[in-house]
Amino acid sequence: MKKHNFNAGPAVLPEYAINETVKAIQDFGGLSILSISHRSKDFDAVMDGAVAAAKRLLDIPDDYHVIFLGGGASTQFYVIPYNYLNKKAAYLDTGTWALGGIKEAKLYGEVDVVASSKDKNYSYIPKNYTIPTDADYFEICCNNTIEGTEIRKDMDSPVPLIADMSSDIFSRPVDVSKYAMIFGGAQKNFAPAGVTIVIINDKFMNEAVCRPVPTMADYRVHAKKNSMNNTPPVLPIFTALKTMEWMEAEGGVKEMEKRAIARSTKVYDCLENSKTFYPTVADPEDRSRMNICFRLKEEYADLEADFLELAKERGLVGVKGHRSVGGFRASCYNALPMESVDALIATIHDWDAAH
Numbered sequence: 001m002k003k004h005n006f007n008a009g010p011a012v013l014p015e016y017a018i019n020e021t022v023k024a025i026q027d028f029g030g031l032s033i034l035s036i037s038h039r040s041k042d043f044d045a046v047m048d049g050a051v052a053a054a055k056r057l058l059d060i061p062d063d064y065h066v067i068f069l070g071g072g073a074s075t076q077f078y079v080i081p082y083n084y085l086n087k088k089a090a091y092l093d094t095g096t097w098a099l100g101g102i103k104e105a106k107l108y109g110e111v112d113v114v115a116s117s118k119d120k121n122y123s124y125i126p127k128n129y130t131i132p133t134d135a136d137y138f139e140i141c142c143n144n145t146i147e148g149t150e151i152r153k154d155m156d157s158p159v160p161l162i163a164d165m166s167s168d169i170f171s172r173p174v175d176v177s178k179y180a181m182i183f184g185g186a187q188k189n190f191a192p193a194g195v196t197i198v199i200i201n202d203k204f205m206n207e208a209v210c211r212p213v214p215t216m217a218d219y220r221v222h223a224k225k226n227s228m229n230n231t232p233p234v235l236p237i238f239t240a241l242k243t244m245e246w247m248e249a250e251g252g253v254k255e256m257e258k259r260a261i262a263r264s265t266k267v268y269d270c271l272e273n274s275k276t277f278y279p280t281v282a283d284p285e286d287r288s289r290m291n292i293c294f295r296l297k298e299e300y301a302d303l304e305a306d307f308l309e310l311a312k313e314r315g316l317v318g319v320k321g322h323r324s325v326g327g328f329r330a331s332c333y334n335a336l337p338m339e340s341v342d343a344l345i346a347t348i349h350d351w352d353a354a355h
C-alpha cells in the first residue's frame, strides 16, 4: 500500500533526492560516496554546490556565510549564547524549541523572555512585546514544530535577530538581511538527519563574539574552513544538495510557499468544517503551514486511538501529535505530495461521516 509521510522529522524528502542519494552510495566517481575523502575534489564540488544552492534559493546577501555542521539544531542552542551572550539576551517563548534555547542561554548570562504564549499552551504567537535595546541579540523560533504555530514575518529588531528555522526553512522567501543568523536542523525540510545549516552575517559573526570559543563552537573557524574544519556529515550534505536542486527545478522557494499555502489551506479548511475535529491554533495568522496540529472535540476525545487506527489503515504515517502535547499533527513539508493531503482529508471526511 502507498504510504503517506506526515512525519515531523526526519521527514518526507523528494524522490529525486532519495534516488540520487542511492545512486551516489552505489557509485560516486567509481567509489561509494560513503567511502570517499571529504577532502576530495568530488566532495568539494558537493559542498560548494550546497552552499551556492542555499544562497540562490534564499537570495542570501554576499556578506553572509552558509555553514553545514553536525550536532543538530539543539547544539546551536548553546553555541549561540556561548559566542554572543555577553550580558543579556532576549528570547521569545513560543514553545518547546524556543525553551530549548532559553534554557541554554541561562548558562551564560541574563535572559530576558520578552513574551510567552505558555498561558494558552503555546497555541498562539505573542504580539506587542518590546525587544530590549540593550540585549546582545534577540532569538526566536519561527516555526514551532510541536505546537503548530509559525512566525512568517521577517521582523525588524533593534538588536541582532537570530532565528531557529529548523522546520520551515525553504518553505517561503526570507529577507535574510533582517537576520544576524538563521539556523536549522535539516531533517525537517531538506535532508536526512545529521546536518545543521547556519546562515550567518559576517560582521555579526566576527564582531559580536564575547569570550574565547573552543574551535568546534567557533563559527569563524567553520566559515573560514568552508565547513571542513573536521569531517562534515558527507552524506546528509549530498542529499541536502539534491533536495535544493529539486526545489530550484520546481520553481524555488516561491513555488514551495505556493504549495505550502495550498496544502495547509486545504487541511485547515477541512478541520474548520469537521464535525469531530478542530485545529488547535485558532488564529489563521499564527497557524503553521508546516505542522498542522488538531484534536478531537471534547465529546469525541476518548476516540484518539481509534482515529490513529483508521489513519494507519489508510497508510497515513506520523499523524500522532508529539508525545508532550498529544492530539494529532500532520506535518506537510515541501516534498509532501498533494495526493497525501487529499488522503488525509478523505480520511477525516469518512471518519466524520461515521460519527
Ligand SMILES: *Cc1c(COP(=O)(O)O)cnc(C)c1O
Pocket: 009, 071, 072, 073, 074, 075, 097, 141, 143, 144, 145, 164, 165, 166, 167, 185, 186, 188
Ligand atoms: C526539531 C527541531 C529542533 C531540534 O533539532 P535537532 O536537530 O534534533 O537538534 C530545534 N528547533 C526546531 C524548531 C525543531 O523543529
